[in-house]
Amino acid sequence: MAVDDFFCWLNTNSGILTLLTAIATFITCWCSFISAKATRAQVEEMRRQYKEENRPFIGTELTYVRRTFYGIKFINHGKQPAYHVKIQFDRSFIDSLPEKVYQTLLLEQEGRECIIGINQNYTIFVGTNKMRNYSTLQSASGTILYCGPGGENYEDKFQIDIKNYMTIFSVTGKEDDLIKRLDIQNTQQKETNKILWQISRDYSNSKEKSDEQTIGIESPDEEKE
Missing domain, CATH: 1.20.5 (Single alpha-helices involved in coiled-coils or other helix-helix interfaces)
Structure with a gap:
């Protein structure tokens, strides 16, 4: 139921x-x-x-070559090559460079393109040791434009305070210090030689004057005759 x-x-x-x-x-x-x-x-x-x-990634660092030339190194830290790489420095940095030749170099390279492979780098030199004591030098800043293998577009900003980072690089090495000391010794030796030459010259002049005075005085025997 x-x-x-x-x-x-x-x-x-x-x-x-x-x-x-x-x-x-x-x-x-x-x-x-x-x-x-x-x-x-x-x-x-x-x-x-x-x-x-798995993309290209471009980083920057300051480099110092032969203790003379400063450059900005652009390194691909990514896992893919970077294509159509364009590097554009800010005009304020370019105008602050102390050497005109590097200003021209940075302006001319703005329209150029390059390829940076994996773990490869591209260096742009921006000046020499004259930059070290240049008070109006601006930070190195600008934009990096590049593409990935699939056509992806990337844009990265960069900025490096060159004035502060330059101090970590030694301008001279042990060999340069040795050469500098030898130059100082050579300079001191030249100064010593100059002083000795002057003393010798003064002595010679004094002796010549003494001889002239001796020749001009008649002996007592000659006066009697």
Whole structure:
């Protein structure tokens, strides 16, 4: 009897059961949609991280060559080559350089392009030791434009406070110090030789005058005759 009552109840309330089934189905679909959306977001994030890690990335550093020339080294620290690399220095930095030849060099290279491979570098020289004591020198700043293998465009800013970083480089080495000391000794030797020559000359002049005075005085015997 209980079974008959149950089926009778189902037949009477079939609409309610259908509604509940529809609601349950909707909730299931919504949860699946949310889960799929979260999975898609995770996939996009993983893809973004992969592209970020597997891309060219150009950094900068100050370099000092032969204890004479200062340059800005552009290094590709990324995992892909950098194509169509363009380096643009800010005009304020270019105008502050003490040597005109390097101002011209930086202006001429602005329109040029190059390729920087993985762990490779490209150096642009900006001056010599004259920069060390140049009070109006501005920070080396500018923009790097380049592309990845897939045509992705990148733009990075750079800025290096040259006046502060220059002090970490030694202008002279041990060999230069030795040469400097030898130059000082040579200078001192020349000064000593000059003094000795002057003393010798003064002595010679004094002796000549003494001889002339001796020749001009007659002896007592000559006066008697």
